[in-house]
Amino acid sequence: MAVQTADELTKKKCKPCEGGVEPFDLGEARAQLEKLPGWRLTHDNHRIRKDWVAKDFMAALRFFEECAIVAEKDGHHPDLHIEGYRNVSVELWTHAIGGLSENDFILAAKIDRLPIDLK
Numbered sequence: 837m838a839v840q841t842a843d844e845l846t847k848k849k850c851k852p853c854e855g856g857v858e859p860f861d862l863g864e865a866r867a868q869l870e871k872l873p874g875w876r877l878t879h880d881n882h883r884i885r886k887d888w889v890a891k892d893f894m895a896a897l898r899f900f901e902e903c904a905i906v907a908e909k910d911g912h913h914p915d916l917h918i919e920g921y922r923n924v925s926v927e928l929w930t931h932a933i934g935g936l937s938e939n940d941f942i943l944a945a946k947i948d949r950l951p952i953d954l955k
């Protein structure tokens with residue numbers, strides 16, 4: 837998969853995925869992450885994750901709601917983590933293929949455009 841800019845990714849819509857798609861290999865994932873500041877590989881390079889510190893608990897949950905709206909619109913869903921009432925992380929992977937697909941990078945780029953009240 838050719839590397840896309842964050843802007844190019846935000847212009848795309850996630851495609852329904854029920855398997856049968858080859859996951860990104862490590863090289864492809866690393867190359868695409870260059871265009872997505874703050875995102876890193878986790879879970880043996882099968883997921884991508886980014887962390888924020890929200891202003892407070894409600895700001896964290898408002899951010900999660902924004903993420904949920906984008907996820908539902910695109911039909912692709914993040915794992916959402918909150919610890920210590922305001923430390924939030926979003927983790928993305930394509931469950932149907934047990935690894936990373938273009939959908940994960942599309943959603944990451946869209947999530948980066950969402951409003952969040954930071955600490």
Ligand SMILES: C[C@H](O)[C@H](O)[C@H]1CNC2=NC(N)=NC(=O)C2=N1
Pocket residue numbers: 851852853854911912913914928929930931932933
């Ligand atoms: C048909 C539709 O694409 C699937 O049910 C979607 C729903 N949301 C999803 N979200 C994520 N992260 N991975 C999936 O494999 C997935 N599958």
